[in-house]
Amino acid sequence: MKALSALLATLFALAIWQLIVTLTGLPRFILPGPALVAETWWANRALIAEHTWVTALEVVLGLAIGSTLGVATALHLASSPAARVLVQPILVFTQALPVFALAPILTLWLGFGLWSKVFMAVLIIYFPITSSFFDGLMRTPPGYLDLARTMQASPARILWHIRIPAALPSLASGLRLAGVYAPIGAVIGEWVGASRGLGYLMLLANGRAKTDLMFASLLTLGVFAVLLHVTVVWLTRRLLLEETTNSRNEISA
Amino acid sequence: MTDAPGVTLQGGASINGAPLFAPLVLSLNAGEWTCLLGGSGVGKSTLLRLISGLATGAKFDGSVTASDALPVADRVAYMAQDDLLLPWATVRQNVQLGSRLRGEDTDTGRLARILSQVGLTDHAGKKPGALSGGQRQRVALARTLMEDKPIILLDEPFSSLDAQTRSAMQELTVDVLRGQTVLIVTHDPAEAARLGQSIFVLRPAGVQRFPHPTSPIPRPIDDLQTLECQAALLKLLREGSP
Numbered sequence: 001m002k003a004l005s006a007l008l009a010t011l012f013a014l015a016i017w018q019l020i021v022t023l024t025g026l027p028r029f030i031l032p033g034p035a036l037v038a039e040t041w042w043a044n045r046a047l048i049a050e051h052t053w054v055t056a057l058e059v060v061l062g063l064a065i066g067s068t069l070g071v072a073t074a075l076h077l078a079s080s081p082a083a084r085v086l087v088q089p090i091l092v093f094t095q096a097l098p099v100f101a102l103a104p105i106l107t108l109w110l111g112f113g114l115w116s117k118v119f120m121a122v123l124i125i126y127f128p129i130t131s132s133f134f135d136g137l138m139r140t141p142p143g144y145l146d147l148a149r150t151m152q153a154s155p156a157r158i159l160w161h162i163r164i165p166a167a168l169p170s171l172a173s174g175l176r177l178a179g180v181y182a183p184i185g186a187v188i189g190e191w192v193g194a195s196r197g198l199g200y201l202m203l204l205a206n207g208r209a210k211t212d213l214m215f216a217s218l219l220t221l222g223v224f225a226v227l228l229h230v231t232v233v234w235l236t237r238r239l240l241l242e243e244t245t246n247s248r249n250e251i252s253a
Numbered sequence: 254m255t256d257a258p259g260v261t262l263q264g265g266a267s268i269n270g271a272p273l274f275a276p277l278v279l280s281l282n283a284g285e286w287t288c289l290l291g292g293s294g295v296g297k298s299t300l301l302r303l304i305s306g307l308a309t310g311a312k313f314d315g316s317v318t319a320s321d322a323l324p325v326a327d328r329v330a331y332m333a334q335d336d337l338l339l340p341w342a343t344v345r346q347n348v349q350l351g352s353r354l355r356g357e358d359t360d361t362g363r364l365a366r367i368l369s370q371v372g373l374t375d376h377a378g379k380k381p382g383a384l385s386g387g388q389r390q391r392v393a394l395a396r397t398l399m400e401d402k403p404i405i406l407l408d409e410p411f412s413s414l415d416a417q418t419r420s421a422m423q424e425l426t427v428d429v430l431r432g433q434t435v436l437i438v439t440h441d442p443a444e445a446a447r448l449g450q451s452i453f454v455l456r457p458a459g460v461q462r463f464p465h466p467t468s469p470i471p472r473p474i475d476d477l478q479t480l481e482c483q484a485a486l487l488k489l490l491r492e493g494s495p
Contacts, residue, residue: 143337146307150331151400153354161353165341 032212041216047201048220054196056224058114058186062121063178063232069122070129070178071171077130078137079159095127099185103192117189117197124185125178132177136170137163172236179232183225198224257403257434259283260325264315266299273299273311277459281404281451283320286427286435286470288449290442290463292490295455297438301406304436305329319404330400334409336393338381344368345377348395364399370429371395387418391425398429405430407437411444420474423447427471442486446479447472454489463489 014034020026021033028036041048073091077083103120110116140163148158190199198221205213265276273296281287291297302309304317306326319325338347348368349359368374371391381389390410397405410426411419427448439445445452445463448470452463463486466478473479 141337143333143335144339146302147331147333147337147350148354149307150305150326150329151351151354152327154356157354157356161350162339165339168341 029209029211032215036212037215037219040210040212041219044213044216048198048217051196051198051201051217052220052224054114055117055183055186055190055198055221058117058189058197059121059182059228061114061118062185063125063182065118066122066125066178066182067129067175070126070174071133073126073130074133074137074171075159075164077134078163079155091127091130099124100188103188106189107193112193112195116192117186117194120189121182121185124181128177128181129171129174132174133167133171136167139170140166168240172240175236175240176229176232179229180225183221183228187221257284257432258323258328259320260304260317260404260434260436261320262300262304262315262317264313266296266303266309266311266313266315268311272457274455274457275459276315277455279453279460281434281436283434284432285450286430286437286448287451287453288445288465289436289438289453289455289460290440290445290486290490291438291455292440295457297440297455298408300455301331301408301436301438304404305331305406307331325404328402329404329406330397330402331406332393332397332408332410334412336381336389338389338392338396340381343378343380344373344384344392347381347392348399350396351400367395367398370398371425386414387422390414390418390422394422394426394429403433405433405435407435409439410437412439412441419444420447424471442483442490445486446483447474452482452486454486461489 017034021031024031032040073087077087099120102123103116106116106119106123110119137159144162144166145158148162153161186197187199187202190197191203194200198217202214202217202221205211205217259280259282261278261280263276263278266273279287279289279300289297289300296311299309299311303313304325306329317325319328339350342350345364345368346353349364352359365374368377371394373388373391373395376384376388381392384392390413393410407426411422414422423444437444437448446466449465450470452465453460454463464482466472466476466482468476468478
Protein backbone atom coordinates (compact mmCIF):
# COMPACT_ATOMS: atom_id res chain seq x y z
CA MET A 1 0.00 0.00 0.00
CA LYS A 2 2.80 2.35 0.97
CA ALA A 3 4.87 1.31 -2.05
CA LEU A 4 1.88 1.78 -4.33
CA SER A 5 1.25 5.30 -3.02
CA ALA A 6 4.94 6.18 -3.49
CA LEU A 7 4.79 4.90 -7.07
CA LEU A 8 1.62 6.83 -7.84
CA ALA A 9 3.07 10.02 -6.33
CA THR A 10 6.22 9.62 -8.47
CA LEU A 11 4.20 9.15 -11.65
CA PHE A 12 2.04 12.13 -10.74
CA ALA A 13 5.10 14.35 -10.17
CA LEU A 14 6.64 13.22 -13.48
CA ALA A 15 3.39 13.96 -15.31
CA ILE A 16 3.22 17.49 -13.87
CA TRP A 17 6.85 18.05 -14.76
CA GLN A 18 6.27 16.94 -18.37
CA LEU A 19 3.11 19.03 -18.53
CA ILE A 20 4.99 22.18 -17.46
CA VAL A 21 7.72 21.54 -20.05
CA THR A 22 5.15 20.96 -22.83
CA LEU A 23 2.89 23.89 -21.93
CA THR A 24 5.57 26.52 -21.37
CA GLY A 25 7.85 25.39 -24.19
CA LEU A 26 10.92 26.31 -22.10
CA PRO A 27 14.24 25.55 -23.81
CA ARG A 28 15.95 22.40 -22.61
CA PHE A 29 18.86 24.30 -21.00
CA ILE A 30 16.33 26.01 -18.70
CA LEU A 31 14.04 23.09 -17.90
CA PRO A 32 14.68 19.69 -19.49
CA GLY A 33 11.81 17.18 -19.52
CA PRO A 34 11.85 13.92 -17.57
CA ALA A 35 12.59 11.80 -20.65
CA LEU A 36 15.69 13.81 -21.52
CA VAL A 37 16.90 13.73 -17.91
CA ALA A 38 16.45 9.95 -17.80
CA GLU A 39 18.37 9.61 -21.08
CA THR A 40 21.21 11.81 -19.77
CA TRP A 41 21.24 9.89 -16.51
CA TRP A 42 21.66 6.60 -18.35
CA ALA A 43 24.32 7.97 -20.68
CA ASN A 44 26.31 9.33 -17.71
CA ARG A 45 25.60 6.53 -15.26
CA ALA A 46 29.26 5.69 -14.64
CA LEU A 47 30.13 9.34 -13.99
CA ILE A 48 27.14 9.81 -11.68
CA ALA A 49 27.85 6.57 -9.82
CA GLU A 50 31.45 7.65 -9.18
CA HIS A 51 30.39 10.98 -7.72
CA THR A 52 27.50 9.42 -5.76
CA TRP A 53 29.95 7.05 -4.13
CA VAL A 54 32.09 9.99 -2.95
CA THR A 55 29.09 11.86 -1.50
CA ALA A 56 27.74 8.69 0.10
CA LEU A 57 31.07 8.03 1.80
CA GLU A 58 31.19 11.60 3.13
CA VAL A 59 27.65 11.33 4.46
CA VAL A 60 28.08 7.94 6.11
CA LEU A 61 31.39 8.93 7.71
CA GLY A 62 29.83 12.20 8.85
CA LEU A 63 26.87 10.38 10.35
CA ALA A 64 29.04 7.86 12.17
CA ILE A 65 31.44 10.45 13.59
CA GLY A 66 28.74 13.03 14.34
CA SER A 67 26.52 10.49 16.11
CA THR A 68 29.38 9.18 18.21
CA LEU A 69 30.43 12.68 19.23
CA GLY A 70 26.83 13.73 19.89
CA VAL A 71 26.07 10.69 22.05
CA ALA A 72 29.31 11.14 23.99
CA THR A 73 28.61 14.84 24.57
CA ALA A 74 25.04 14.19 25.71
CA LEU A 75 26.19 11.50 28.16
CA HIS A 76 28.86 13.80 29.51
CA LEU A 77 26.45 16.72 29.90
CA ALA A 78 23.85 14.50 31.56
CA SER A 79 26.26 13.14 34.14
CA SER A 80 28.19 16.29 34.98
CA PRO A 81 26.51 19.47 36.28
CA ALA A 82 29.80 21.34 35.78
CA ALA A 83 29.78 20.42 32.08
CA ARG A 84 26.21 21.66 31.79
CA VAL A 85 27.21 25.06 33.16
CA LEU A 86 30.30 25.37 30.94
CA VAL A 87 29.49 23.57 27.72
CA GLN A 88 25.77 23.99 27.18
CA PRO A 89 25.86 27.76 26.46
CA ILE A 90 28.73 27.22 24.02
CA LEU A 91 26.73 24.55 22.23
CA VAL A 92 23.71 26.79 21.91
CA PHE A 93 25.85 29.67 20.66
CA THR A 94 27.62 27.60 18.03
CA GLN A 95 24.25 26.40 16.87
CA ALA A 96 23.13 29.98 16.40
CA LEU A 97 25.93 30.43 13.82
CA PRO A 98 24.87 29.38 10.32
CA VAL A 99 26.95 26.30 9.63
CA PHE A 100 27.05 27.21 5.93
CA ALA A 101 29.13 30.25 6.78
CA LEU A 102 31.81 27.95 8.17
CA ALA A 103 32.17 25.93 4.96
CA PRO A 104 34.86 28.13 3.36
CA ILE A 105 37.03 28.12 6.47
CA LEU A 106 36.66 24.35 6.81
CA THR A 107 37.85 23.98 3.24
CA LEU A 108 40.78 26.22 4.04
CA TRP A 109 41.68 24.17 7.11
CA LEU A 110 40.94 20.67 5.91
CA GLY A 111 41.59 20.97 2.19
CA PHE A 112 39.52 20.16 -0.88
CA GLY A 113 39.35 16.45 -0.15
CA LEU A 114 36.96 14.21 1.71
CA TRP A 115 37.47 15.48 5.25
CA SER A 116 36.19 19.03 4.88
CA LYS A 117 32.85 17.57 3.70
CA VAL A 118 32.77 14.91 6.41
CA PHE A 119 33.42 17.59 8.99
CA MET A 120 30.68 19.76 7.52
CA ALA A 121 28.22 16.86 7.88
CA VAL A 122 29.47 16.24 11.43
CA LEU A 123 28.90 19.89 12.35
CA ILE A 124 25.40 19.94 10.95
CA ILE A 125 24.20 16.77 12.72
CA TYR A 126 26.13 17.07 15.98
CA PHE A 127 23.72 19.48 17.63
CA PRO A 128 20.42 17.70 16.85
CA ILE A 129 21.83 14.44 18.15
CA THR A 130 23.36 15.97 21.26
CA SER A 131 20.30 17.98 22.19
CA SER A 132 17.71 15.27 21.53
CA PHE A 133 19.63 12.60 23.46
CA PHE A 134 20.50 15.03 26.25
CA ASP A 135 16.84 16.08 26.61
CA GLY A 136 15.85 12.43 26.83
CA LEU A 137 18.49 11.77 29.48
CA MET A 138 17.28 14.70 31.58
CA ARG A 139 13.63 13.69 31.35
CA THR A 140 13.80 10.35 33.09
CA PRO A 141 10.48 9.80 34.88
CA PRO A 142 11.18 10.95 38.48
CA GLY A 143 9.51 7.85 39.95
CA TYR A 144 12.22 5.63 38.42
CA LEU A 145 14.91 7.80 40.00
CA ASP A 146 13.21 7.71 43.43
CA LEU A 147 12.97 3.94 43.20
CA ALA A 148 16.62 3.66 42.21
CA ARG A 149 17.67 5.88 45.13
CA THR A 150 15.85 3.70 47.65
CA MET A 151 17.81 0.81 46.12
CA GLN A 152 21.14 2.54 46.85
CA ALA A 153 22.09 2.66 43.18
CA SER A 154 25.18 4.56 42.05
CA PRO A 155 24.71 7.40 39.52
CA ALA A 156 26.65 5.44 36.89
CA ARG A 157 24.38 2.41 37.18
CA ILE A 158 21.25 4.56 37.19
CA LEU A 159 22.54 6.09 33.96
CA TRP A 160 23.20 2.70 32.39
CA HIS A 161 20.14 0.76 33.53
CA ILE A 162 17.50 3.50 33.61
CA ARG A 163 18.37 6.87 32.11
CA ILE A 164 19.95 5.65 28.86
CA PRO A 165 17.26 3.10 27.98
CA ALA A 166 14.58 5.66 28.84
CA ALA A 167 16.27 8.17 26.51
CA LEU A 168 16.72 5.88 23.49
CA PRO A 169 13.49 6.97 21.78
CA SER A 170 14.73 10.59 21.94
CA LEU A 171 18.11 9.54 20.54
CA ALA A 172 16.30 7.74 17.72
CA SER A 173 14.45 10.90 16.72
CA GLY A 174 17.75 12.82 16.79
CA LEU A 175 19.33 10.20 14.52
CA ARG A 176 16.42 10.40 12.09
CA LEU A 177 16.92 14.17 11.85
CA ALA A 178 20.64 13.63 11.39
CA GLY A 179 19.95 11.27 8.48
CA VAL A 180 18.10 14.10 6.73
CA TYR A 181 20.68 16.80 7.55
CA ALA A 182 23.88 14.91 6.78
CA PRO A 183 23.56 14.98 2.94
CA ILE A 184 22.87 18.73 3.12
CA GLY A 185 26.15 19.22 5.01
CA ALA A 186 28.15 17.15 2.55
CA VAL A 187 26.70 18.91 -0.52
CA ILE A 188 27.35 22.37 0.94
CA GLY A 189 30.92 21.28 1.54
CA GLU A 190 31.19 20.15 -2.07
CA TRP A 191 29.78 23.43 -3.39
CA VAL A 192 32.36 25.47 -1.55
CA GLY A 193 35.30 23.57 -2.90
CA ALA A 194 35.65 20.07 -4.27
CA SER A 195 36.69 18.09 -7.29
CA ARG A 196 34.39 15.13 -6.67
CA GLY A 197 30.91 14.40 -5.33
CA LEU A 198 27.33 15.01 -6.48
CA GLY A 199 27.34 18.60 -5.22
CA TYR A 200 30.43 19.29 -7.33
CA LEU A 201 28.89 17.56 -10.36
CA MET A 202 25.70 19.62 -10.06
CA LEU A 203 27.66 22.86 -9.87
CA LEU A 204 29.83 21.84 -12.82
CA ALA A 205 26.84 20.84 -14.99
CA ASN A 206 25.00 24.01 -14.07
CA GLY A 207 27.96 26.19 -15.01
CA ARG A 208 28.15 24.58 -18.44
CA ALA A 209 24.41 24.85 -19.06
CA LYS A 210 24.15 21.05 -18.97
CA THR A 211 20.88 21.40 -17.13
CA ASP A 212 19.85 17.83 -17.95
CA LEU A 213 22.95 16.48 -16.17
CA MET A 214 22.30 18.87 -13.28
CA PHE A 215 18.80 17.43 -12.91
CA ALA A 216 20.05 13.87 -13.25
CA SER A 217 22.53 14.50 -10.40
CA LEU A 218 19.92 16.27 -8.33
CA LEU A 219 17.47 13.39 -8.66
CA THR A 220 20.20 10.91 -7.79
CA LEU A 221 20.95 12.93 -4.66
CA GLY A 222 17.24 12.93 -3.81
CA VAL A 223 16.95 9.17 -4.22
CA PHE A 224 20.09 8.68 -2.14
CA ALA A 225 18.71 10.95 0.63
CA VAL A 226 15.42 9.06 0.71
CA LEU A 227 17.19 5.68 0.83
CA LEU A 228 19.42 6.97 3.61
CA HIS A 229 16.41 8.18 5.58
CA VAL A 230 14.64 4.83 5.20
CA THR A 231 17.79 2.99 6.29
CA VAL A 232 18.29 5.19 9.34
CA VAL A 233 14.65 4.78 10.38
CA TRP A 234 14.92 1.02 9.96
CA LEU A 235 18.20 0.85 11.87
CA THR A 236 17.01 2.97 14.80
CA ARG A 237 13.88 0.84 15.07
CA ARG A 238 15.91 -2.31 14.91
CA LEU A 239 18.66 -1.31 17.32
CA LEU A 240 17.13 1.19 19.71
CA LEU A 241 13.38 1.09 19.78
CA GLU A 242 12.60 -2.59 19.81
CA GLU A 243 14.38 -2.84 23.10
CA THR A 244 12.52 0.05 24.63
CA THR A 245 8.95 -0.19 23.44
CA ASN A 246 6.46 -2.23 25.35
CA SER A 247 4.28 -2.97 22.36
CA ARG A 248 6.67 -5.47 20.80
CA ASN A 249 6.87 -8.03 23.51
CA GLU A 250 6.79 -11.07 21.28
CA ILE A 251 10.28 -10.30 19.98
CA SER A 252 12.18 -10.92 23.18
CA ALA A 253 9.64 -13.03 25.04
CA MET B 254 17.07 -10.22 57.25
CA THR B 255 17.45 -9.17 60.85
CA ASP B 256 14.45 -8.34 63.02
CA ALA B 257 12.53 -5.38 61.69
CA PRO B 258 12.88 -2.28 63.88
CA GLY B 259 10.16 0.15 64.90
CA VAL B 260 10.39 3.58 63.29
CA THR B 261 9.50 6.96 64.76
CA LEU B 262 9.14 10.17 62.81
CA GLN B 263 8.77 13.39 64.74
CA GLY B 264 8.68 16.93 63.53
CA GLY B 265 6.79 19.27 61.24
CA ALA B 266 7.10 20.21 57.58
CA SER B 267 6.47 23.42 55.68
CA ILE B 268 6.56 24.47 52.05
CA ASN B 269 7.87 28.02 51.48
CA GLY B 270 7.02 28.92 55.07
CA ALA B 271 3.43 27.64 54.92
CA PRO B 272 3.01 24.63 57.21
CA LEU B 273 2.24 21.35 55.42
CA PHE B 274 1.69 19.49 58.65
CA ALA B 275 2.14 20.67 62.26
CA PRO B 276 4.80 19.04 64.45
CA LEU B 277 3.66 15.45 65.01
CA VAL B 278 4.86 12.07 66.17
CA LEU B 279 4.23 9.01 64.00
CA SER B 280 5.49 5.71 65.31
CA LEU B 281 5.46 2.44 63.45
CA ASN B 282 5.43 -0.68 65.63
CA ALA B 283 8.15 -3.18 64.79
CA GLY B 284 6.93 -5.96 62.50
CA GLU B 285 3.41 -4.56 62.18
CA TRP B 286 1.26 -2.84 59.58
CA THR B 287 0.60 0.85 60.21
CA CYS B 288 -1.97 2.64 58.06
CA LEU B 289 -1.72 6.36 57.51
CA LEU B 290 -5.00 7.70 56.23
CA GLY B 291 -5.79 11.17 54.98
CA GLY B 292 -7.30 13.21 52.17
CA SER B 293 -5.33 14.58 49.24
CA GLY B 294 -2.69 17.21 49.87
CA VAL B 295 -2.27 16.73 53.63
CA GLY B 296 1.31 15.51 53.26
CA LYS B 297 0.88 11.72 53.49
CA SER B 298 3.31 11.06 50.70
CA THR B 299 5.70 13.65 52.09
CA LEU B 300 5.82 11.76 55.39
CA LEU B 301 6.56 8.55 53.55
CA ARG B 302 9.26 10.16 51.43
CA LEU B 303 10.85 11.63 54.57
CA ILE B 304 11.14 8.14 56.05
CA SER B 305 12.64 6.74 52.83
CA GLY B 306 15.13 9.60 52.60
CA LEU B 307 13.82 10.94 49.28
CA ALA B 308 13.68 14.61 48.34
CA THR B 309 10.32 16.15 49.23
CA GLY B 310 10.35 19.82 48.25
CA ALA B 311 9.20 20.59 51.82
CA LYS B 312 11.31 21.83 54.71
CA PHE B 313 11.33 19.25 57.47
CA ASP B 314 12.21 20.08 61.09
CA GLY B 315 12.55 16.86 63.00
CA SER B 316 14.00 13.40 62.89
CA VAL B 317 13.39 9.86 61.67
CA THR B 318 14.77 7.21 64.01
CA ALA B 319 14.69 3.44 64.30
CA SER B 320 14.19 1.55 67.57
CA ASP B 321 17.59 -0.12 67.12
CA ALA B 322 19.27 3.29 66.57
CA LEU B 323 20.61 2.29 63.13
CA PRO B 324 19.99 4.47 60.05
CA VAL B 325 16.55 4.10 58.46
CA ALA B 326 16.80 5.25 54.84
CA ASP B 327 19.00 2.41 53.57
CA ARG B 328 16.78 -0.27 55.10
CA VAL B 329 13.66 0.79 53.24
CA ALA B 330 11.91 -0.73 50.24
CA TYR B 331 9.39 1.46 48.51
CA MET B 332 6.34 0.71 46.40
CA ALA B 333 4.16 3.40 44.86
CA GLN B 334 0.78 3.72 43.19
CA ASP B 335 2.55 3.85 39.85
CA ASP B 336 4.14 0.41 39.47
CA LEU B 337 7.32 2.06 38.08
CA LEU B 338 8.12 -0.97 35.96
CA LEU B 339 10.73 -0.38 33.27
CA PRO B 340 8.84 -0.97 30.01
CA TRP B 341 11.93 -2.21 28.15
CA ALA B 342 12.85 -4.84 30.74
CA THR B 343 11.23 -8.23 31.27
CA VAL B 344 9.33 -9.12 34.42
CA ARG B 345 12.37 -11.02 35.68
CA GLN B 346 14.72 -8.09 35.00
CA ASN B 347 12.30 -5.70 36.70
CA VAL B 348 12.10 -7.87 39.79
CA GLN B 349 15.89 -8.01 40.10
CA LEU B 350 16.30 -4.28 39.40
CA GLY B 351 17.77 -3.61 42.85
CA SER B 352 20.65 -6.05 42.48
CA ARG B 353 21.27 -4.90 38.89
CA LEU B 354 21.44 -1.30 40.11
CA ARG B 355 23.88 -2.22 42.86
CA GLY B 356 25.98 -4.41 40.58
CA GLU B 357 25.33 -7.51 42.69
CA ASP B 358 24.61 -11.04 41.56
CA THR B 359 20.97 -11.99 41.85
CA ASP B 360 20.03 -14.89 44.08
CA THR B 361 18.21 -16.82 41.34
CA GLY B 362 16.67 -19.34 43.73
CA ARG B 363 15.13 -16.53 45.73
CA LEU B 364 13.98 -14.82 42.53
CA ALA B 365 12.19 -17.98 41.40
CA ARG B 366 10.60 -18.42 44.84
CA ILE B 367 9.30 -14.85 44.91
CA LEU B 368 7.98 -15.05 41.34
CA SER B 369 6.02 -18.16 42.26
CA GLN B 370 4.81 -16.57 45.53
CA VAL B 371 3.16 -13.75 43.58
CA GLY B 372 2.03 -16.10 40.80
CA LEU B 373 4.20 -14.68 38.01
CA THR B 374 6.38 -17.67 37.12
CA ASP B 375 4.67 -18.07 33.75
CA HIS B 376 5.07 -14.38 32.95
CA ALA B 377 8.74 -13.98 33.88
CA GLY B 378 9.90 -13.45 30.28
CA LYS B 379 7.18 -10.96 29.33
CA LYS B 380 7.46 -7.22 29.27
CA PRO B 381 5.19 -5.06 31.45
CA GLY B 382 3.17 -3.88 28.44
CA ALA B 383 1.81 -7.41 28.03
CA LEU B 384 0.47 -7.57 31.59
CA SER B 385 -2.77 -6.45 33.24
CA GLY B 386 -2.83 -3.76 35.93
CA GLY B 387 -3.06 -6.34 38.70
CA GLN B 388 -0.20 -8.38 37.26
CA ARG B 389 1.95 -5.29 36.95
CA GLN B 390 1.32 -4.43 40.58
CA ARG B 391 2.31 -8.00 41.51
CA VAL B 392 5.60 -7.47 39.65
CA ALA B 393 6.12 -4.29 41.70
CA LEU B 394 5.38 -6.29 44.86
CA ALA B 395 7.86 -8.98 43.82
CA ARG B 396 10.49 -6.30 43.20
CA THR B 397 9.82 -4.90 46.69
CA LEU B 398 10.12 -8.36 48.25
CA MET B 399 13.31 -9.07 46.34
CA GLU B 400 14.90 -6.10 48.10
CA ASP B 401 14.66 -8.01 51.40
CA LYS B 402 14.44 -4.86 53.50
CA PRO B 403 13.03 -4.77 57.05
CA ILE B 404 11.01 -1.58 56.51
CA ILE B 405 8.42 -1.45 53.73
CA LEU B 406 6.79 1.79 52.63
CA LEU B 407 3.68 1.53 50.47
CA ASP B 408 2.35 4.73 48.88
CA GLU B 409 -1.26 4.04 47.88
CA PRO B 410 -0.05 0.88 46.16
CA PHE B 411 -3.46 -0.47 45.19
CA SER B 412 -5.43 2.68 44.42
CA SER B 413 -5.27 2.30 40.65
CA LEU B 414 -6.68 -1.25 40.74
CA ASP B 415 -10.32 -2.25 40.44
CA ALA B 416 -12.11 -3.34 43.63
CA GLN B 417 -11.75 -7.11 43.31
CA THR B 418 -8.11 -6.97 42.19
CA ARG B 419 -7.39 -4.54 45.01
CA SER B 420 -8.80 -6.79 47.72
CA ALA B 421 -6.88 -9.78 46.32
CA MET B 422 -3.67 -7.73 46.23
CA GLN B 423 -4.21 -6.63 49.85
CA GLU B 424 -4.42 -10.25 50.96
CA LEU B 425 -1.40 -11.31 48.90
CA THR B 426 0.68 -8.40 50.20
CA VAL B 427 -0.10 -9.08 53.85
CA ASP B 428 0.63 -12.73 53.21
CA VAL B 429 4.12 -12.14 51.77
CA LEU B 430 5.17 -9.28 54.07
CA ARG B 431 5.24 -11.13 57.39
CA GLY B 432 7.67 -9.79 59.96
CA GLN B 433 8.48 -6.51 58.22
CA THR B 434 7.58 -3.10 59.58
CA VAL B 435 5.08 -1.77 57.06
CA LEU B 436 3.73 1.74 56.57
CA ILE B 437 0.90 1.97 54.08
CA VAL B 438 -0.31 5.39 53.05
CA THR B 439 -3.85 5.40 51.70
CA HIS B 440 -6.93 7.55 51.19
CA ASP B 441 -9.21 4.50 51.31
CA PRO B 442 -10.89 3.93 54.74
CA ALA B 443 -11.74 0.34 53.73
CA GLU B 444 -8.07 -0.40 53.13
CA ALA B 445 -7.05 1.11 56.46
CA ALA B 446 -9.73 -0.87 58.31
CA ARG B 447 -8.69 -4.14 56.65
CA LEU B 448 -4.93 -3.78 57.01
CA GLY B 449 -4.13 -1.49 59.95
CA GLN B 450 -2.60 -2.91 63.10
CA SER B 451 -2.33 0.76 63.95
CA ILE B 452 -4.34 3.41 62.17
CA PHE B 453 -3.41 7.08 62.03
CA VAL B 454 -5.41 9.83 60.42
CA LEU B 455 -3.33 12.72 59.12
CA ARG B 456 -4.82 16.22 59.02
CA PRO B 457 -3.23 19.65 58.84
CA ALA B 458 -3.51 19.89 62.65
CA GLY B 459 -1.50 16.70 63.16
CA VAL B 460 -1.97 12.95 63.38
CA GLN B 461 -4.71 11.30 65.32
CA ARG B 462 -4.52 7.67 66.40
CA PHE B 463 -7.70 5.81 65.55
CA PRO B 464 -8.92 2.61 67.27
CA HIS B 465 -8.41 -0.35 64.96
CA PRO B 466 -10.28 -3.67 64.80
CA THR B 467 -8.65 -6.34 66.92
CA SER B 468 -8.77 -9.31 64.55
CA PRO B 469 -5.64 -10.39 62.65
CA ILE B 470 -4.95 -8.94 59.19
CA PRO B 471 -5.95 -9.15 56.40
CA ARG B 472 -9.41 -8.85 57.88
CA PRO B 473 -12.27 -10.42 55.93
CA ILE B 474 -14.15 -7.98 53.71
CA ASP B 475 -17.44 -8.85 55.46
CA ASP B 476 -16.14 -8.63 59.04
CA LEU B 477 -18.60 -6.47 60.98
CA GLN B 478 -16.03 -4.77 63.21
CA THR B 479 -13.93 -3.94 60.14
CA LEU B 480 -16.91 -2.44 58.32
CA GLU B 481 -17.79 -0.35 61.38
CA CYS B 482 -14.24 0.89 61.59
CA GLN B 483 -14.35 1.75 57.88
CA ALA B 484 -17.56 3.73 58.33
CA ALA B 485 -16.22 5.59 61.36
CA LEU B 486 -13.03 6.48 59.49
CA LEU B 487 -14.98 7.80 56.53
CA LYS B 488 -17.11 9.89 58.88
CA LEU B 489 -14.02 11.35 60.50
CA LEU B 490 -12.47 12.17 57.12
CA ARG B 491 -15.65 13.89 55.98
CA GLU B 492 -15.80 16.03 59.14
CA GLY B 493 -12.31 17.22 58.34
CA SER B 494 -13.24 18.46 54.87
CA PRO B 495 -15.48 21.48 54.26
